[in-house]
Amino acid sequence: MSELSVNHLLGIKYLNKDDIKLIFETADHFKEVINRPIKKVPSLRDITIANLFFENSTRTKLSFELAEKRLSADVINFSASQSSVKKGETLIDTVSNILSMKVDMVVMRHPNPGASVFLSQHVNASIINAGDGAHEHPTQALLDSYSIRERLGNVKGKKVVIVGDILHSRVALSNIFALQLQGADVMVCGPKTLLPKYIDKLGVKVETNLLKALNWCDVANMLRVQNERMEVNYFPSTREYTQQYGVTMDVLNSLNKDITIMHPGPINRGVEITSEVADSNQAIILNQVENGVAVRMAIIYLLASKIKQ
Ligand code: NCD
Numbered sequence: 001m002s003e004l005s006v007n008h009l010l011g012i013k014y015l016n017k018d019d020i021k022l023i024f025e026t027a028d029h030f031k032e033v034i035n036r037p038i039k040k041v042p043s044l045r046d047i048t049i050a051n052l053f054f055e056n057s058t059r060t061k062l063s064f065e066l067a068e069k070r071l072s073a074d075v076i077n078f079s080a081s082q083s084s085v086k087k088g089e090t091l092i093d094t095v096s097n098i099l100s101m102k103v104d105m106v107v108m109r110h111p112n113p114g115a116s117v118f119l120s121q122h123v124n125a126s127i128i129n130a131g132d133g134a135h136e137h138p139t140q141a142l143l144d145s146y147s148i149r150e151r152l153g154n155v156k157g158k159k160v161v162i163v164g165d166i167l168h169s170r171v172a173l174s175n176i177f178a179l180q181l182q183g184a185d186v187m188v189c190g191p192k193t194l195l196p197k198y199i200d201k202l203g204v205k206v207e208t209n210l211l212k213a214l215n216w217c218d219v220a221n222m223l224r225v226q227n228e229r230m231e232v233n234y235f236p237s238t239r240e241y242t243q244q245y246g247v248t249m250d251v252l253n254s255l256n257k258d259i260t261i262m263h264p265g266p267i268n269r270g271v272e273i274t275s276e277v278a279d280s281n282q283a284i285i286l287n288q289v290e291n292g293v294a295v296r297m298a299i300i301y302l303l304a305s306k307i308k309q
Contacts (some may be wrong), residue, residue: 003283004302008120008127011136012177020181026298027291034070034227034293044073049105050098053130054080057109059265059289060130064107067296073304076103091115092122099125101104104307105300108132126303134168134229137241140264141174143295144181147288148219151260156183161213163189164223164245164272167196168230171223171264176202189213192291193234194225210245214255221262222272238271247273252282260284 004019033041049068053061061077068075078098095106105126108116113135120127132139145155152158160179166172166188179186180203187205188195197207207213214220225241235241247261261273261283269275278285 003306007306008116008129008302009138009299009303010116010120010127010129012138012141012174012181013136015138015178015181020142020145020178023142023295023298023302024149026143026302027146027294030070030297030301031291031294034290034297040070040072042072043301044068044071044304047105047307048074048076048101048103049070049107049300050103051075051077051130052080052095052098052106052108052110053078054108054110054115057130059292060109060137063289063292064128064130064139067293068231068302069094070293071297071300071302073105076101081223091119093118095123098260099123116154119132126307128299128303131170133170134173134226135170136174136177137170138174138178138262139292139299140171140297141178142299143292144171144175144262144264145178146219146295147262147284147291148184148260150287150291151284152218155179157185157266158219159185159217160221161187161207161217162221162223163210163213163247165194165225165234166190166199166223167194167234168226169223171221174280175205175221180204180283187213187216188209190231191241192234211251211254214247214251214259217259219260219262221264223264224266224268224272227309242271246271247277249274249276249280252277252280262288265289 006014029124051064083210107128107130109130111133115132116127116129148155162172187207189207263285267278
């Protein structure tokens with residue numbers, strides 16, 4: 001297969017197995033490109049991309065911008081805090097105005113679940129979802145699986161546990177879909193209050209005991225507690241959360257095998273993992289960041305080739 005089955009990247013749930021394979025093979029090529037002395041290719045010289053961030057972001061925004069620039073696309077950036085959104089403009093009006101400046105592709109992060117699906121139905125541009133509320137974060141899940149494939153050779157058959165605040169995490173949902181599509185065995189682990197009620201319907205194993213989960217897995221993807229999305233207290237205190245769900249070197253050393261530690265960032269050092277764990281050889285957190293650029297280049301390149309047709 002040489003093209004994606006979709007015209008937008010709205011969520012992993014719209015992709016198939018072959019799409020993921022194609023994205024990874026294309027990312028392998030771009031990973032080689034970004035490790036050359038000249039890290040740029042002229043592929044997208046005729047494409048203009050708008051990065052619209054209605055919610056805060058560091059890594060994802062920089063990673064997309066770098067991916068676009070390394071493909072030689074023209075890039076414009078917009079962040080909601082400095083825009084007319086604050087003056088009451090609607091999402092469609094904001095985006096239509098930007099598109100009338102001849103923009104081909106929109107990368108959007110938005111606090112509302114479904115915002116990018118809505119946009120794809122109303123404007124004429126290719127849309128990439130860079131995170132929509134607690135719903136999906138497809139590029140993060142793809143770079144996570146790509147990083148597992150790089151470290152362990154394959155995603156299929158691997159046991160992956162996602163630990164922490166599953167309830168508020170778009171990274172968790174997209175990872176569950178992506179890992180299952182590739183034939184991994186997926187578990188979620190966290191306090192009951194941070195597991196969604198519909199978790200049984202997602203076909204994942206559920207474990208509330210961290211040690212049991214870590215002894216089972218090949219890979220642990222550690223999530224941040226998303227305090228900014230919590231309107232009530234979901235656990236007694238951060239200290240208690242860390243005691244039960246924080247990964248320390250002692251915890252890792254008590255296991256009968258080496259597991260791979262992942263984190264999408266931003267890390268709350270000393271809460272979900274200690275600094276020693278984050279900086280250890282078992283962690284692939286900075287590889288994830290590096291791979292993020294190559295995977296996003298692949299996605300943008302593949303979607304842009306569909307626009308050009
Ligand atoms: C995540 C996000 O924004 O969903 N971060 C990211 O994109 N790398 C996870 C988080 O905020 O904890």
